[in-house]
Amino acid sequence: xxxxxxxxxxxxxxxxxxxxxxxxxxxxxxxxxxxxxxxxxxxxxxxxxxxxxxxxxxxxxxxxxxxxxxxxxxxxxxxxxxxxxxxxxxxxxxxxxxxxxxxxxxxxxxxxxxxxxxxxxxxxxxxxxxxxxxxxxxxxxxxxxxxxxxxxxxxxxxxxxxxxxxxxxxxxxxxxxxxxxxxxxxxxxxxxxxxxxxxxxxxxxxxxxxxxxxxxxxxxxxxxxxxxxxxxxxxxxxxxxxxxxxxxxxxxxxxxxxxxxxxxxxxxxxxxxxxxxxxxxxxxxxxxxxxxxxxxxxxxxxxxxxxxxxxxxxxxxxxx
Numbered sequence: 001x002x003x004x005x006x007x008x009x010x011x012x013x014x015x016x017x018x019x020x021x022x023x024x025x026x027x028x029x030x031x032x033x034x035x036x037x038x039x040x041x042x043x044x045x046x047x048x049x050x051x052x053x054x055x056x057x058x059x060x061x062x063x064x065x066x067x068x069x070x071x072x073x074x075x076x077x078x079x080x081x082x083x084x085x086x087x088x089x090x091x092x093x094x095x096x097x098x099x100x101x102x103x104x105x106x107x108x109x110x111x112x113x114x115x116x117x118x119x120x121x122x123x124x125x126x127x128x129x130x131x132x133x134x135x136x137x138x139x140x141x142x143x144x145x146x147x148x149x150x151x152x153x154x155x156x157x158x159x160x161x162x163x164x165x166x167x168x169x170x171x172x173x174x175x176x177x178x179x180x181x182x183x184x185x186x187x188x189x190x191x192x193x194x195x196x197x198x199x200x201x202x203x204x205x206x207x208x209x210x211x212x213x214x215x216x217x218x219x220x221x222x223x224x225x226x227x228x229x230x231x232x233x234x235x236x237x238x239x240x241x242x243x244x245x246x247x248x249x250x251x252x253x254x255x256x257x258x259x260x261x262x263x264x265x266x267x268x269x270x271x272x273x274x275x276x277x278x279x280x281x282x283x284x285x286x287x288x289x290x291x292x293x294x295x296x297x298x299x300x301x302x303x304x305x306x307x308x309x310x311x312x313x314x315x316x317x318x319x320x
Contacts, residue, residue: 001027003098004126009072012038015063018053027128028159028297034070034122037062044293074121077102089117091191091215099129099196099203129196131204135161135298136168139289140179142303142311143169143259149180149233151252151284154261155270156291161298162261163193163237165291167204169259170194170235174207185210186231186256188221194237219243222251233257245275248284258284266290267304287311 001024005013015038016030029041037048037059047055048062056062077094088094093103103125109116143150156162176182189195189212195202197214206212211229213221218236225231234251236244239260251258264270267288271277279285288304303311 001128003096004030004100004128007073007076007096009069009076012065012069012073015049015051015053019049020053020055023047023055029128030124030126032065032070032073032124032126034065034067036065038065044296070122070124073124086117088215090115092118093191095192095196095198097198097203099193099198101127101129101191101193101196103127129193129204130164132161132164132168132298133171133205134168135165136172138300139165139169139303140172140177142287142289144179145286147180149173149183149257149259150286151257152259152287152289153270153276153280153285154259154289154291155264155267156261157265157293158263159297160291160293162291165289165298166235166237166259166261167194167206170210171205171207173233174210182209183232184230186222186225186229186234187212188216188218188225188234188236189214190216190218190221191237194235217243219247222247226251226254226256231256233259236260238263240273240275242275245279248279252284265292267308 005016023040023042026042027040031039039046039048047057048059050056050061051063077096093101095101104118104121105123106118106121108118143152154162154166170185170187173180173183174185185207187194187206187210189197192215195206195212195214196204197212200214202212211225213225218239222234222236225234234256239248239262248258248260262270262276267290271280283306286306290301292299292301294301305311
C-alpha cells in the first residue's frame with residue numbers, strides 16, 4: 001500500500017490509512033468517481049468508505065470525491081505533466097511504481113475516429129497489483145508432458161486471478177523448478193499488468209531469464225520477440241483479436257510454446273468467439289485452465305487436456 005499511498009492527495013491518503021487492517025491488507029481496487037462516494041473492493045465484496053475510514057454499505061455516508069480531489073490526483077499521478085503520459089492516457093490507464101494500474105474515464109478526444117486522449121478525467125480505478133509467489137504451483141505439473149511445455153490457454157472471468165497466475169507461471173519457468181530446468185521467457189505486456197514495467201523495468205518478479213515488451217500490441221510483440229530474443233515460451237494476457245490468433249499460430253509453428261489468457265467462464269464460452277474458436281478447433285492448445293472465485297480469487301475450476309478430457313477439478317485457491 002505504501003506505493004499507492006505515496007501518489008494520493010493527503011486527504012485520500014489519510015482516509016485509506018484509517019481503513020481496518022483486514023480491509024487494507026486485502027484491497028483489490030480503490031474506485032473514485034467525481035461527486036460520488038469512495039468505494040473499495042476487497043476479498044469478495046465492495047463497500048463505501050466514510051471520511052474517517054470506516055466501511056459502510058450506505059452511499060450517502062461515503063466520503064465524496066470532489067472535482068478538486070480529482071484534479072489533485074491526476075496531477076500527482078502524472079507528476080504535473082500530463083503530456084508525458086499522453087500515450088498511456090490514450091489507452092485509458094496509467095501504470096505507476098510497483099506495477100499498480102490506474103484506469104481512467106472521462107471525456108474521450110477523437111481524431112479521425114481514433115482515440116487521441118482523455119480529458120476531463122472524472123473516474124479512477126486504482127487496481128492494486130499483488131504478487132503471489134507460488135500461485136502457479138498447483139498448475140505447473142499439468143503444463144508439462146514428457147518434459148515438453150504445453151501450449152496453454154488460461155480462461156477466466158474478470159478479477160479471478162489470471163494475471164497473477166500468468167505472472168507466476170512466467171517467473172517459475174524463468175527460474176526453473178522441479179518440473180523443468182530454467183527456460184527463456186518472452187512476455188508481451190500490452191497493458192503493463194504482467195510485469196508492471198516502469199520506464200521499461202519490470203516492477204514484478206518475472207524471473208531472471210525473462211524479456212518484456214511493455215505497452216506493445218500482442219500480435220506485433222510476439223513476432224518481435226521471436227525474431228529478436230529467441231524465447232522458449234511466449235506469455236501474453238487477454239488474446240482476442242484476429243491478429244492475436246495469427247501470431248499464436250506463427251509462434252507455435254516456429255517452435256515456441258505459448259501460454260496466454262482469455263476472458264470467459266468456460267472453454268465452451270470462449271470457443272464461441274471467432275478467433276479463439278478457430279484456435280481451439282484446430283488444436284492450438286494442449287491445456288486449458290479455467291479459473292473462478294468459487295473458493296476465493298484464484299480457484300482452479302478445471303484443467304482439460306487437448307482432447308477436452310478433464311484432468312483436474314476444483315483445486316483450492318491460492319488466496320485461501
